[in-house]
Every structure is written in C-alpha cells, then in structure tokens.
Amino acid sequence: MPDSRYSDLERPPLSETALNRALVRPGSLWTGVTVVESTGSTNADLARAAAGGGAGEGAVLVAEAQLAGRGRLGRSWSAPPRSGLTFSILLRPALPVAAQGWLPLLYGVAAASAVRRLAEVDVRLKWPNDLLIGERKLAGILAERADDAVVIGMGMNVSLRPEELPVETATSLIIEKAACIDRDPLLRAVLREIESHYRDWTAAAGDAEASGLRSAYLAVSATVGRRVRVELPNEQALIGLATGIDRFGHLQVESEGERYTLSAGDVVHVRTAE
Structure with missing residues (x-):
C-alpha cells in the first residue's frame, strides 16, 4: 500500500492518543493535541479556529505533511510526509502587546533546549526565528496574531536526507547524526520546555529579564557578538556588530558609531x- 501512513517504516506516524495522554492533564498549559495527515498550514488552521472560538489557549495542531507551509515574509516551506515536526500552538497571553514580541524567541529557546538535551547536538538561535546547527538551518519559527491570540508554528527537519533538503543551507537531525530522531519524544520535550518558559515569563508579567528568558536566549544566540549583514526593505543593508537584544526582543546592531534597534x-x- 504505497499511500499508507505506515508505508515508510523509517518514518512512523505520530499517535494523537499517546501525545494527549502524555501532555494534557489538570493544570497543564496544553489542552488538546490534534494530529492530521496533511493540511495547507497549521498556523492558518489554528488562526481560523481561534477567530471562530473553536480553539482555546493550549491547543496544539500537528501535521504529518504540510502542503502550503510558510516562513517569514511568506517564504514557502515543504518537506516529505513524517520527515519532520510541523506543528503550531495557540496562546492567549494576558500581557501588553509590546511584551509579546518575545514569544517567538521564547519558543526558539524552548525548542533549542529540548533538541540540545535529547538529540545532543549544538543548536543555536539566529535572530529572530531560526534554529541552526553550525551555519545550517534546522528549523524555522513563525508567529502570527489572530485577534487576541498568538499562533506560533515551527517546522523542524528530523529525518530529511541530503537529497530531500529544500535548500543547500538546510540540515536535519539525521544528517547531523543526532542521538534522537524519534519525533514523539522530541515533540513532547519541546512542548514541555515551552510550557516551562511560558509560565515563568507570564508570572514575571512578560519581563524577559526577570523571568530569565533574555539570558537564556543570549546563551544560545548565534547572532549576538558577531558581525552581521542585515538586509532591509528597498534593497538596503546594514553591516555591523550585533551587540544585544533589548527588552522587547529587538536586535541591536552597532555600525559606524551608531546603534540601530531592529x-x-x-x-x-x-x-x-x-
């Protein structure tokens, strides 16, 4: 059965039942995990559900295949079925919108921490939303507002082989000889790390310094402390030293004696x- 979800034994399907049993419990941030065979975009689906009142905080949507995945600025993204982790979460933080700029960075810190621990690879964060191993992209993160909710999605390459990579600058956990390429424990670990950081951050009223989020981000940053070329709209560019992340999650760059906040x-x- 070439179309069966079990036809590729190296890429077994995720179990919605097992994930809910492990993650959804009284007092948990996660209120339900849904696994679908395929969809256009998990972010778009959750955003629609949020707008229609059909999804509350803590909803998780996982797609075994995503047909119209998007990155920042509408960049397309795709991968073979069950070769990666493609999922979105829905949050409704009761915090000022200005503080919520930290959410995609929080998600990145959580994902990097989980992957470093389970897969035993040196994952770093390129500002604002990419997980890197060396100079190659392992995962991308996209946050979008849906009324009073925030939907954040991630696409992580797990078992993609070199010939399946969408671009030469990408990588996957199997290519990097990671200690874990089982998507189930990886997904559980990422969601548990997100919950831990999210609770600390909301308890500190969105203060990234007081919650320890800013220091955790800087500890795994692949951007801060390096010379960078920042491509701006209208084909402009800024070259300088990335010196830090401000209290809103913005990147600070020093160039020719001037400091820019982006x-x-x-x-x-x-x-x-x-």
Missing part, C-alpha cells in the same frame, strides 16, 4: 558578515 518586521534577512 524589530523582526523591519528586517528581510540577517546573515553573518564574517
């Missing part, structure tokens, strides 16, 4: 200039 919406791309 939000993710200001930037087309950030690359190292070394």
Whole structure:
C-alpha cells in the first residue's frame, strides 16, 4: 500500500492518543493535541479556529505533511510526509502587546533546549526565528496574531536526507547524526520546555529579564557578538556588530558609531558578515 501512513517504516506516524495522554492533564498549559495527515498550514488552521472560538489557549495542531507551509515574509516551506515536526500552538497571553514580541524567541529557546538535551547536538538561535546547527538551518519559527491570540508554528527537519533538503543551507537531525530522531519524544520535550518558559515569563508579567528568558536566549544566540549583514526593505543593508537584544526582543546592531534597534518586521534577512 504505497499511500499508507505506515508505508515508510523509517518514518512512523505520530499517535494523537499517546501525545494527549502524555501532555494534557489538570493544570497543564496544553489542552488538546490534534494530529492530521496533511493540511495547507497549521498556523492558518489554528488562526481560523481561534477567530471562530473553536480553539482555546493550549491547543496544539500537528501535521504529518504540510502542503502550503510558510516562513517569514511568506517564504514557502515543504518537506516529505513524517520527515519532520510541523506543528503550531495557540496562546492567549494576558500581557501588553509590546511584551509579546518575545514569544517567538521564547519558543526558539524552548525548542533549542529540548533538541540540545535529547538529540545532543549544538543548536543555536539566529535572530529572530531560526534554529541552526553550525551555519545550517534546522528549523524555522513563525508567529502570527489572530485577534487576541498568538499562533506560533515551527517546522523542524528530523529525518530529511541530503537529497530531500529544500535548500543547500538546510540540515536535519539525521544528517547531523543526532542521538534522537524519534519525533514523539522530541515533540513532547519541546512542548514541555515551552510550557516551562511560558509560565515563568507570564508570572514575571512578560519581563524577559526577570523571568530569565533574555539570558537564556543570549546563551544560545548565534547572532549576538558577531558581525552581521542585515538586509532591509528597498534593497538596503546594514553591516555591523550585533551587540544585544533589548527588552522587547529587538536586535541591536552597532555600525559606524551608531546603534540601530531592529524589530523582526523591519528586517528581510540577517546573515553573518564574517
């Protein structure tokens, strides 16, 4: 049966029942995990559900295959079925919108921590939303607002082989000889790390410094402390030293004696200039 979800034994399907049993419990942030065979975009699906009142905080949507995946600025993203982790979460933080710029960074810190621990690979974060191993991209993160909710999705390459990579600058856990390439424990670990960081951050009223989020982000940053080329709209570029992340999660760059503070919406791309 070539179309069976069990036809590729190296890429077994995820169990919705097992994930709910492990993650959904009284007092948990996670209120339900849904696994679908395929969809256009998990972010778009959860955003629609949020707008229609059909999804509350803690909803998780996982797709075994995503047909219209998007990154920042509408960049397309795709992968073979069950070769990666493609999922979105829905949050409704009762915090000022200005503080919520930290949410995709919080998600990145959590994902990097989980993967470093289970897969035993040196994952770093490129501002604002990429997980890297060396200079190669392992995962991308996209956060979008849906009324009073925030939907955050991630696509992580797990078992993609070299010939399946969408671009030469990508990588996967199996290519990096990771200690764990089982998607089930990886997904559980990422969601548990997100819950832990999210509770600390909301308890500190969105203060990234007081919650320890800013220091955790800087500890795994692949951007801060390096010379970068920041591509801006209208084909402009800024080259300088990435010196830090401010209290809103914005990137600080020093160039020719001037300090620039950049939000993710200001930037087309950030690359190292070394």
